[in-house]
Every structure is written in structure tokens, then in C-alpha cells.
Amino acid sequence: MMPADPVSSRRDQALDWLLRVQQAPHDTQLRAELAQWCARDVANAEAYGKAERIWRLTGQLAPATAEQWPQAMPATAVAMPAGRPTRRRRYWLGAAVAACLMIAVAPSLTLRLQADYRTVQGETRDVTLADGSVVQMDSDTAIAVDYHGSQRDVRLLSGQAFFKVTPDKSKPFHVRAAEVRVTVTGTAFNVELRPGRVDVDVEHGSVRVDDAKRALASALTAGQRLRYVDGRVQVRTFQPSQAAAWRQGQLIADETTVAELVEALGRYLPGKVVLRDQGLGEKRVTGVYDLHNPQAALSAVVRPHGGKVTTYGPWLVVLGRP
Structure with a gap:
């Protein structure tokens, strides 16, 4: 398991x-424990802030409730001073919100700049390339x-795609995903890119998978699946x-971890x-x-192991065990 x-x-x-805290906004003991956690490390306070x-920006935090919650604080403090925010504090809050927005939006903007074609959550799309692939x-x-x-x-920047390649031996077809390159002349296969991992499944035909950085190479035929994780091939x-x-x-799923399925869903x-x-x-x-x-599907995945799915509005789903 990766650290x-x-x-x-x-x-x-x-x-x-x-x-x-959202579930028990009036629990003073809970708020005190939260304040202690925030005071333990300034990074904790910043993360909570x-x-x-972000919760407030998605509309899930009511203004009246928000006033009861601790704000980000220095490691030496337990609570933010009461009263009307100073100009400096208002500036800091505005900068923090802007930074959060940039953190949330930056990956999407980067993909928009790099991608020729993309799909959003819940959308699938078929694209016919210039050669008929x-x-x-x-x-x-x-x-x-x-x-x-x-x-x-073709570079796979995120997600996964199934390729039906028009044969042309004079023009090899390459799919690149992170450090992995898949080379074919004519076949059908799926490539999935996840953080630190690439999967290649061959439906028919054959492909060659290599990693120039580590000089690893594998030839796959129909019914073979390759998983590449940190230079290791399975x-x-x-x-x-x-x-x-x-x-x-x-x-x-075939003996797949719940964590992997949650990520996929x-x-x-x-x-x-x-x-x-x-x-x-x-x-x-x-x-x-x-x-x-x-x-x-999430409920069906976690229920056999005593898991529970809790939904907070349209933007947050939390899985755990009671």
C-alpha cells in the first residue's frame, strides 16, 4: 500500500x-476538542479553515450556523477574537476564499487548456479521429x-477511454498515459489513468506497453490486463x-478494494x-x-461490510461505519 x-x-x-460539528453545532465539548486540534498545529487550523x-461556497453552510464554528487560527490561539472583522482579517478571508477556489478550479482549467476533447461527470462521448479510429x-x-x-x-490526461484503432502499419498509433505508452497498429483496448496508476485492457488484437524511463516493456494480447504502479508491472x-x-x-469488481471502487464511482x-x-x-x-x-452502487459496495452512505446536499457524499 502506498503511504x-x-x-x-x-x-x-x-x-x-x-x-x-455540522451534525452537533451546539455541542460545546465537541467545539472545544476541535479548537484544541486546530491549536495543535497551524496546518490543522488552515486545513479546517x-x-x-469551501463548504460555505457550495451553499451547504447556513450563515447562522457558520458563526458558531471555529475559524482558522494561529497555533498559539484557541479561538478567533469576537466582534466585527478588521480590514486585515477581511482581506485575509477574501484571499483564503480565492485560494480555495483556485485550488478547486485549477485542475479543471489545466485540462481545458490541454485537452482537445473532454467529458464531465456522468457524461460519455464517442470521438472519431481523422483516420477513422x-x-x-x-x-x-x-x-x-x-x-x-x-x-x-493520443494523450490520456484523465479518466479512461476505449480505443478502436484503424489499422495502418505505416503510422503507429500511440496512447500515452502518464509515463506509460501503448503502441498498436490495429486493435481495441481500454486505458485507464488514476493517480500513480495506469491500467491497460485488451479486448482484441495486441498492443505493446512500455515505459521509456525505466526501459520496461510488455506485449499484451486479447484477454490480458496490465496494471502499472510506480514502475511495477502486473x-x-x-x-x-x-x-x-x-x-x-x-x-x-473482482476482489477489488472498497477504496478503489469508491474512487471509480x-x-x-x-x-x-x-x-x-x-x-x-x-x-x-x-x-x-x-x-x-x-x-x-456506493451503498451496495459498503453495506456488506457494515458501511453507511451519508449525503450532504448534491456536493458531498461521506462513507463510513457507524
Whole structure:
């Protein structure tokens, strides 16, 4: 298992505090414990401040309730001074909100600048390229296309896509995803890009997968799946008919961790999905889930292990165990 990102872990802790206070806004003991957590490390206070502001910007925090919640504070303080905000504090709050917006929006803007084609959450799209090759794009996916001379190059910037490549031995077709390059002349295959990981599934034909940085190479044929994680390669077999099951609105899990399934289903929901229980995330599940109803699919994934799905408006879904 990869080590947890300290920034992401702190952000999740802040969100957990936010949800607990939201559920019990008049619990003075809880607010005191939150203040102690914020005072323990200035980074904690900053993380909580960002979580609260993003929550408020999405419209989930009522103004009356917001006044009862702790603000971001220095490590030596327990609470912000009462009274009307000073000009300096108003400036700082405005800057913090602007920074939060930039953090939330920057990845989307970057994809917009780089991508030739993209889909949003819940949308799929078929794109026919200049040579007749077809790219079927899953939800929340972006690609950049570069046809020049004897090269046909497609970069998968996010998400996953299924490629039906028109044969042309004089012009190799390349799909690049992070450090991985898939080379074909004519075949059908799926490529999925996740943080720190690339999956390649071959439905028919054959492909070559390489990583120039580490000089690794693998040849795949129909019914083979390659997973590339941090320079390590794992190849296994599967039923070719199950390649890119998302095209039929299905998510197929075979001893897959709950955390992986939550991440995959999160691409079909408009807001953020938070998994609060690490132990729950490590549980493994086998089944077929309906991508047309991702909310119900999340419940079906966690319920066998005692998990519960809680929804806070349209922008936040939290999974955990009571």
C-alpha cells in the first residue's frame, strides 16, 4: 500500500471535524476538542479553515450556523477574537476564499487548456479521429490528439477511454498515459489513468506497453490486463467481453478494494466522495454495479461490510461505519 499523502490526510481530518460539528453545532465539548486540534498545529487550523470556506461556497453552510464554528487560527490561539472583522482579517478571508477556489478550479482549467476533447461527470462521448479510429470516452475524461507526419498520438490526461484503432502499419498509433505508452497498429483496448496508476485492457488484437524511463516493456494480447504502479508491472487475464464494461454502464469488481471502487464511482458523481474509514476501504468486494445509479452502487459496495452512505446536499457524499 502506498503511504498516505499527509496533506490529503490532514484535509480529510478537517472535513471529518467539519461534519461532526455540522451534525452537533451546539455541542460545546465537541467545539472545544476541535479548537484544541486546530491549536495543535497551524496546518490543522488552515486545513479546517479551507474546508469550512469551501463548504460555505457550495451553499451547504447556513450563515447562522457558520458563526458558531471555529475559524482558522494561529497555533498559539484557541479561538478567533469576537466582534466585527478588521480590514486585515477581511482581506485575509477574501484571499483564503480565492485560494480555495483556485485550488478547486485549477485542475479543471489545466485540462481545458490541454485537452482537445473532454467529458464531465456522468457524461460519455464517442470521438472519431481523422483516420477513422474511434475513442469512446468515459465520465470525467480528457484527451489530447496529435496527428503529424507518420505518427498518430493520443494523450490520456484523465479518466479512461476505449480505443478502436484503424489499422495502418505505416503510422503507429500511440496512447500515452502518464509515463506509460501503448503502441498498436490495429486493435481495441481500454486505458485507464488514476493517480500513480495506469491500467491497460485488451479486448482484441495486441498492443505493446512500455515505459521509456525505466526501459520496461510488455506485449499484451486479447484477454490480458496490465496494471502499472510506480514502475511495477502486473499482468493478469480476464474475459475479453468484460473490457471497458463501463460502456454498458457496469462496474465489475473482482476482489477489488472498497477504496478503489469508491474512487471509480466518484467519477460519476458531481461532488466529492469521502471515505472516512481506512479499514472499510481495505475490504475487498466482488460484484457488478450499476454506473447509471452511482449513489446506490456506493451503498451496495459498503453495506456488506457494515458501511453507511451519508449525503450532504448534491456536493458531498461521506462513507463510513457507524
